[in-house]
Amino acid sequence: MSAVKVLALTKYGRLGASSRMRSLQYVPTLEQAGCQITVEPLLSDELLQARYKRGGYGISLLRAYGRRVRALKGRRKFDVVWIEKEALPWWPLWLELFMLRGVPYVLDYDDAIFHNYDQHASSWVRRFFGSRLDKLMAKSALVIAGNQYLAQRAINAGARWVEVVPTVVDLTRYPYPTFETHSEKSPAIDNLPRIVWIGSPSTVHYLQLLRKPLQELAARQPFVLRVIGGGPLDLPGVQVEIIPWTEATEGENIRTCHIGVMPLLDSLWERGKCGYKLIQYMACGLPVVASGVGANIEIVRHHKNGFLANTANDWVASLSKLLQSPSLREQMGAAGRITVEEKYSIQKTSPQISNFLKSIAGKH
Numbered sequence: 001m002s003a004v005k006v007l008a009l010t011k012y013g014r015l016g017a018s019s020r021m022r023s024l025q026y027v028p029t030l031e032q033a034g035c036q037i038t039v040e041p042l043l044s045d046e047l048l049q050a051r052y053k054r055g056g057y058g059i060s061l062l063r064a065y066g067r068r069v070r071a072l073k074g075r076r077k078f079d080v081v082w083i084e085k086e087a088l089p090w091w092p093l094w095l096e097l098f099m100l101r102g103v104p105y106v107l108d109y110d111d112a113i114f115h116n117y118d119q120h121a122s123s124w125v126r127r128f129f130g131s132r133l134d135k136l137m138a139k140s141a142l143v144i145a146g147n148q149y150l151a152q153r154a155i156n157a158g159a160r161w162v163e164v165v166p167t168v169v170d171l172t173r174y175p176y177p178t179f180e181t182h183s184e185k186s187p188a189i190d191n192l193p194r195i196v197w198i199g200s201p202s203t204v205h206y207l208q209l210l211r212k213p214l215q216e217l218a219a220r221q222p223f224v225l226r227v228i229g230g231g232p233l234d235l236p237g238v239q240v241e242i243i244p245w246t247e248a249t250e251g252e253n254i255r256t257c258h259i260g261v262m263p264l265l266d267s268l269w270e271r272g273k274c275g276y277k278l279i280q281y282m283a284c285g286l287p288v289v290a291s292g293v294g295a296n297i298e299i300v301r302h303h304k305n306g307f308l309a310n311t312a313n314d315w316v317a318s319l320s321k322l323l324q325s326p327s328l329r330e331q332m333g334a335a336g337r338i339t340v341e342e343k344y345s346i347q348k349t350s351p352q353i354s355n356f357l358k359s360i361a362g363k364h
Contacts (some may be wrong), residue, residue, distance in 0.1 A: 003036040004361040007103075009087050013045040014247065017200065020109050021167050022146070023084055025346060026353055029219040033354040034100060038078070040071040041260045042089075043146055051084040052201050065091075071081065072099040079361035081105040085113050086136060089290065093132050097139060104141035104360050105146040109150045111270025119268060129220045133157075141360045144353075146274035147295040166295070167274040171285045174251055177285035177337065193323055194241070196226045196257035196286070198250065204230030209291075213315035220321055228253050245283050255284040258329055259322050263315075275299045278306075279344045282336030287329050291320045299344070305336035 008027075019041065029035045042064055043057070044264055051057055057064070068088065075081055081103050088096045118130040134157035137143050143159045145151035147169050154162045195214075204227065212261035214225060215237045225238055229245025245252055254260065260281025264270040275295040281288050282299075288306035290296040300306045307318035322329050342348075 003034050004358050005078045005355055006030070006038070006232075006361075007034045007071065007075055007081045007360070008037050008039045009081060009083045010039060010041045010066070011084045012043050013041045015045040015048050016041075016043070017099065017202070017276070018110050019084055020247070022108050022317050023082065024111065025170055026350055029293070029346065030354055030357070033351070035354060035357055037098060038065050038358045042066070042068050044185055056350075069099070072247065075100065075103045075200065076104060080141070082108065082357065090129070093129075093135055093210055096136065104201070104354065104363070106142045106144060106360065107137055107154075108144045108273045109154075109274075110146035112150060112153070114153060115268050115272070134356075141363075142356055144356070146303040147298065149271045149294060155301070164353060165349050166344055167276040167279065168292060168297075168349050169279055169340065169346045171283070173185055174280075176284035177255060177333070188223070192224045192239070193259070194220050194226045195259045195319065195323075196225045196228065196254055196255040197230065197261050198228040198245070198254060199230050199323045201229075201231040202243070204233060206263050206265070207233060207235070209265065210261065210315060211235060213312045213319070216312075217323075218228045220320065223323055226257055250280070253351050254280055254286065257284075257286060260284075260320075260321065262288065262294065262296060264291040264293045265293070265361050266293045267286050270294055279340055280304075282333075282344075283340045285337050286331040287322055287332030287336060291324070301339070301341070303336070305332050305339050 010023045012019040014020050014024060023038065027039065030037055042346060047057055047060055072087060081100060084106055085336050087100065113161050114133040117132050118126060120126050129286035136157040137154045140159055142161045142163065144163050144165050145154055148164060149165045150164050152205045214235060217237045224241050225235065226243060227233055228243045228250060232242065233240055260277065262275065262277045264273060271294040276300045278288050278290055278296065282305060287299045288300060289309050290306065292308040292310045297308065300308050302308050309315040309318050
């Protein structure tokens with residue numbers, strides 16, 4: 001049987017977490033399963049770095065769209081087009097559909113980006129683009145959603161086939177941790193327990209939601225807040241440790257901490273989040289504390305592998321319990337690792353993705 005030829009239109013290169021986890025990490029296992037994957041990112045790593053430094057993409061964005069149009073022109077050489085979010089963001093829908101005609105396409109969502117349009121401040125944008133992604137989903141061969149909130153939007157839009165596939169880790173990059181007491185294994189010179197948050201400069205603002213809880217906690221007991229990949233952070237009274245993100249070191253930098261946190265607002269956008277931070281923490285054997293929003297509610301089993309916190313008092317109480325009890329951290333961390341092994345690993349989800357793509361190619 002000949003290989004299924006797949007054109008993967010990702011939004012970013014490997015520096016973009018959504019593309020790296022939703023598409024790129026699958027390439028080796030999909031190719032082993034008989035899929036031939038050609039990856040065409042819209043925004044290169046260089047463009048993404050420029051955005052973080054300068055706050056925008058500049059004229060290079062036009063060249064990026066030019067490359068995307070050229071990739072779409074060659075779509076008929078493929079059996080399936082696998083699209084992260086949308087192929088031509090902010091372009092007229094009819095033009096994107098025209099560029100996709102003749103080949104079945106799959107849409108993959110790990111964020112509620114439809115709210116960029118239907119909740120936009122401009123009434124003009126809401127009027128002309130508000131249903132853009134709904135119509136794109138309705139004409140797709142398949143919508144892969146990272147959680148139930150995203151899946152329900154696709155169902156309501158009339159998508160003919162919708163599957164929920166969470167954002168997952170590759171267990172080979174997260175070896176099974178040894179569950180010795182985390183406070184005893186800390187390699188830090190100061191020997192203080194570490195609360196970790198991992199993300200990007202565009203999401204580090206969520207940590208401001210913990211400003212008062214962390215300050216109150218720091219006044220009671222010493223700890224370090226480790227921020228991976230987020231850049232500078234102003235939290236007076238809290239000892240903060242900033243660590244640059246790299247793909248090679250992220251696992252170890254999480255593993256040497258003691259508690260993972262994921263604060264979120266409770267808004268439409270956050271309900272579309274897929275809780276990937278929590279999956280990383282749990283894979284490393286860490287207990288977690290997270291806002292009870294979106295996929296967090298599906299991932300965190302309250303009092304089993306972590307805590308859900310909806311108020312400042314919840315955050316203080318949950319973090320204080322974990323900081324004071326190494327045995328509780330060990331117990332919840334072990335439960336979290338089991339959660340990941342059972343539901344949130346590429347070893348579980350890659351065969352599903354392979355079967356989806358082959359099924360669509362076969363029908364085409």
